[in-house]
Amino acid sequence: MSKHLTKRAEDYSKWYNELIVKADLAENSAVRGCMVIKPYGFAIWEKMQAELDRMFKETGHQNAYFPLLVPKSLFEAEEKNAEGFAKECAVVTHYRLETDPDNEGKLRVDPEAKLQEELIIRPTSEAIIWNTYKGWIQSHRDLPLLINQWANVMRWEMRTRPFLRTAEFLWQEGHTAHATKEEALAEAKQMQEVYATFAEDFMAMPVIKGAKSESERFAGADETYTIEALMQDGKALQAGTSHFLGQNFAKAFDVKYTSKEGKLEHVWATSWGVSTRLIGGLIMTHSDDAGLVLPPKLAPIQVVIVPIYKGEDQLNAIFDKIRPILQELKSKGISVKFDDRDTMRPGAKFAEYELKGVPVRVAIGKRDLENGTAEVARRDTFEKQTVNQDDLITYIEDLLENIQNSLFTKAVSYREAHLTKVDTFEEFKDVIENKGGFVSAHWDGTEETEDKIKELTKATIRCIPNNAINEVGKCVFTGKESTKRVLFAKAY
Amino acid sequence: MSKHLTKRAEDYSKWYNELIVKADLAENSAVRGCMVIKPYGFAIWEKMQAELDRMFKETGHQNAYFPLLVPKSLFEAEEKNAEGFAKECAVVTHYRLETDPDNEGKLRVDPEAKLQEELIIRPTSEAIIWNTYKGWIQSHRDLPLLINQWANVMRWEMRTRPFLRTAEFLWQEGHTAHATKEEALAEAKQMQEVYATFAEDFMAMPVIKGAKSESERFAGADETYTIEALMQDGKALQAGTSHFLGQNFAKAFDVKYTSKEGKLEHVWATSWGVSTRLIGGLIMTHSDDAGLVLPPKLAPIQVVIVPIYKGEDQLNAIFDKIRPILQELKSKGISVKFDDRDTMRPGAKFAEYELKGVPVRVAIGKRDLENGTAEVARRDTFEKQTVNQDDLITYIEDLLENIQNSLFTKAVSYREAHLTKVDTFEEFKDVIENKGGFVSAHWDGTEETEDKIKELTKATIRCIPNNAINEVGKCVFTGKESTKRVLFAKAY
Incomplete structure (x- = not known):
């Protein structure tokens, strides 16, 4: 494989695909639209999982596990949800293979092992989970029910891209049940906050919190809350969603509870999820033409130390100098690697760690030994600094924090520079086409207008921001009255 | 649901099934043979995962993720493996549903969305992984390749039982590639050791390490190393296996490397796995007629504190007394719950925590407040002790360790009392039928004898123990010469 990485300005999409392979994050598999997540990419996912899982537990959620397969009759019970996912379902129809009598040494599906009812590989688990909740919820004392699942799901998408849209992906899906509408709404909003905190504090990826327009909602939801991030190429990325499901699933699966007053009522529901798609967002928020740039809090290797030496001595x-430093860094919970491979020159190592986005690189050679110093380079800005060995630990600790903050600040600046208020459709088209980013514009609230704008510009409503100010205005497309600006963008 | 738990002596199998439901570990789902793992059961799995994952990483392994679905052509590439799993494969044949024209509001499989090649839900991942390794391995520098995956797999078993044998189950599967046969063998044996250490040190479940006879090997393996545990009803449980795969998969998928000497050679392989089946083993090693008994190291709640009070004051x-104790226990990494629910009497709480196997229960009432004491009960022996509040932390720490050790010692004693040497087939049948447990007997080494013994007694060869002594003897069935005793038992 060529070491050359396409430049972002040349072809952003090609850069993205190449970077994923060259930085050892993932690769395509023999199964259409499914990827293999390689150890380095998976280590990022593990770091994400650990933080999210902690945040879910701190907000009172417990993990559980529900079946991969959903009987068709359950799948279709909530009509809107079924309709939304029917076209991208992988369907299990048989449960056995047999030797192919017409083709020696080969197997074929055993026609006698046909299932009476087809099974769908979960594209999302509301159906199987709500069918289970029916048995778990009788009384108000069983509520709220706050459950999360880490799982794989399958959506047979026609166009796939590593991390961003794959047929199989890994995610977590929270599914909660509540006694009142207010509680369920509060839960859905709380999880949007949790996602936003994770995105900003750990991924260093600023997000805009808002609600989806009706046409962009999750199939079966009454309200979808989203966090929207902006990628370096000016496209938006829906990074996580939290749905208020009303009583739709409770009604479809007949899940009722007896209230304190002894009344039988349907429960209220939420569901919320983030997936390996976040890794795509991480890549497209920070990385550059030299490769991956990772925020220290999610970097599998935070510091690499490269010795520059001739001979064993x-x-x-x-x-000898580095050993205590390694130990102290490790004891502080910093993930550090000492790379003394003798099959590779220091320059090649430097390039490899740049490609892989290791935040801090320490080089130490003969001269450093004499001077009691080391050379410290940061990945995000390529700046180098000679540091006394005695100060190295503190310097590295500060630098990691500094990089984390500076990546976030830089991404916020980019996002602010690419959020444009427009008041005419000419401006709208011009910004979407030439500048990219979010466009803040008045919209008349109709799906018809939304569709027209999408048809003409490929921009969709990313969200009605939570912090949108009431403001009298006119729809950028129809001129009809509007009270709020919404955010449009082209999106992944 | 009735609170009554069937006694083990009455019907062990019924006791097991009831306990799983009553202790909130798992329940059957709407999908044949698939269970829902409830939060309490899943919390045990999370504890197991955390320890195993740490042990895998300490032995140099990294996690990755490979696709759920395996194209049929890859699935059948390694013939023995394919043959072994063909009869229990869930097969995806279509990728879309459509509205059923004959049945309003219902969906059906879209006949036009038939896959060109069927996809198998992984029963194990050798095929998809070795097809991937082909691209990862070129040189001896790429070896060893030490990878693990946490995943769900599917085996369409006809008879299923929660945790022990389910159509879908959760597991980890390690897949490694090595330059030499010796290295691969050492890896397979190392992972058997890791599993044995985990079983004994964390599950407090003694195991016998050994090799499987040829007929009991994993399909596609040249050697299968196993850890075998003994359940309370005298049946054995295969708790974990580690396979030396020889060059079978390397040849089937054409995975070669260039050696240091420049020669092109097929690599050597291992795979190894443990699954949610371990939870079944945990239950059947320690639990009693009052419910679950959990070893402290894997208990989701290690200590419960129940206040016995009248009124808010x-x-x-x-x-006020308990708060600092709670904090100190937590700071020591002990998982503790303070149960002040006012909807339940203390006696009912005691029964609930007994059922759920919480190792240590602390009760504190009015008299204790006056005396500065608390009552501490251990779940395994039901022994109670009045302890000074000042000594409580130390007492609990010691008690947890004591319980962990004592569960292991008790299980070892049981296993030792149920490992019987026999030299005649009469004795063999008598022990298997009336006493249960492992039978150590000479065997002539043929599959024919193995099959006959199984047919007559339902006992199978569990393993040829690693520590078997060379000893001249005669096969218990045929009288032919034998040099080693092997272990037989009825098994799950």
Whole structure:
């Protein structure tokens, strides 16, 4: 494989696909639209999982596990949800293979092992979970029910891209049941907040919180709350969604509880999820033409130390100096790697860690040994600094924090520079086509207008921001009255 | 649901099934043979996962993720493996549903969305993984490749039982590639050791390490190493297996590397796995007629504190005493719950925590407040002790360790009392039928004898123990010469 990475300005999409392979994050598999997540990419997902899982538990949720397969009759019970996912379902119809009598040594589906009822590989688990909740919920004392699942799901998408849209993907899906509408709404909004906090504090990826327009809602939801991020190429990425499901699933699966007053009522529901798509967002928020740039809080390797030496003796002398530093960094919970491979030159190592986005690189050679110094380079800005070995630990700790903050600040600046208020459709088209980013515009609230704008510009309503100000205005397309600006963008 | 739990002596199998439901571990789902793992059961799995994952990483393995679905042509590439799993495969044949024209509001499989090649839901991932490794391995520098995956798999078993044998189950599967046969063998044995250590040190479940006879090997393996545990009803449980796969998969998928000497050679492979089946083993090793008994190291709640009070004032006084104790226990990493629910009497709470196997229960009432004491009960022996509040932390720490060790010791004693050497087939049948447990007997090494013994007694060879002593003897069935005793048992 060529070491050359396409430049972002040349072809952003090609850069993205190449980077994923070259940085050892993932690769395509033999199954259409499904990827293999390689150890380095999976280590990022593990870091994400650990933080999210902690945040879910801190907000009172417990993990559980529900079946992969959904009987068709359950799948179709909530009509809107079924309609939304029917066209992208992988369907299990048989449960056995047999030797193919017409083709020696080959197997074929055993026609006698046909299932009476087809099974759908979950594209999302509301159906199987709500069918289960029916048995778990009788009384107000069983509520709220706050459950999360880490799982794989399958959506047979026609156009796939690694991390961003794959047929199979890994995610978490929270499914909660509540006694009142207010509680369920509060839960859905709380999880939107949790996602926003995770995106900004750990991924260093600023997001805009808002609600989806009706046409962009999750199939079966009464309200979908979203966090929307902006990628370097000016396209938006829906990074996480939290749905208020009303009583739709409770009614479809007949899940009722006896209230304190002894009345039998349908429960209220939410569901919420983020997926391996976040890794796509992480890549397209920070990385550059030299490769991946990772925020320290999610980097599998936060610091790499590269000895520059000739011969065993120099290497040993360097290692003697470095050993206590390695130990202290590790004891502080910093993930550090000492790379003494003798099959590769330091320059090649530097390039590899740049490609893989390791936030801090420390190089130490003969001269450093004499001077009691080390050279510290940060991945995000390529700045280098000579540091006294005695100050190295503190310097690295500060630098990691500094990089984390500076990546976030930079991404916020980019997002602010690419959020444009427009008041005419000419401006709208011009910004979407030439500048990219979010366009803040008045909209008359109709699906018809939304569709027309999408048809003409490929821009969709990303969200009605939570913090939108009431403001009298006119729809940018029809001129009809509007009270709020919404955010449009082209999106992944 | 009735609170009564069937006694083990009455019907062990019924006791097991009831306990799983009553202790909130799992329940059957709407999908044949698939269970829902409830939060309490899943919390045990999470504890198991955390320890195993740490042990895998400490032995140099990394996690990755490979696709759920395996194209049929890859599935059948390694013939023995394919043959072994063909009869229990869930097969995806279509990728879309459509509205059923003959049945309003219902969906049906869209006959036009038939896949060109059927996809198998992984029963195990050798095929998809070795097809991927082909691209990852070129040189001896790429070896060893040490990868693990946490995943769900599907085996369409006809008879299923919660945790022990379910159509879908959760597991980890390690898949490694090595330059030499010796290295691969050492890896397979190392992972058997890791599993044994986990079973004994964390599950407090003694295991016998050994090799499987040829007929009991994993389909596609040259050697299967196993850890075998003994359940309370005298049946054995295969708790984990580690396979030396020889070059079978390397040849089937054409995975070669260039050696240091420049020669092109097929690599050597292992795979190894443990699953949610371990939870079944945990239950059947320690639990009793009052419910679950959990070893402290895997208990989701290690200590429960139940206040015994009348009125808010007494509760507050108790909580004032307990608060610092709760905090200190938590700071020591002990998982503790303070149960002040006012909807349930203390006696009912005690029964609930007994059923759920919480290792240590602390009760504190009015008299204790006056005396500065608390009553501490251990779940495994039901022994109670009055302890000074000042000594409570130390007492609990010691008690948890004590319970962990004592569960293991008790299980070892049971296993030792149920491992019987026999030299005649009469004795063999008598022990298998009336006493249960492992039978150590000479075997002539043929599959024919193995089959006959199984047919006559339902006992199978569980393993040829690693520590078997060379000993001249005669096969218990045929009288032919034998050099080693092997272990037989009825098994789950």
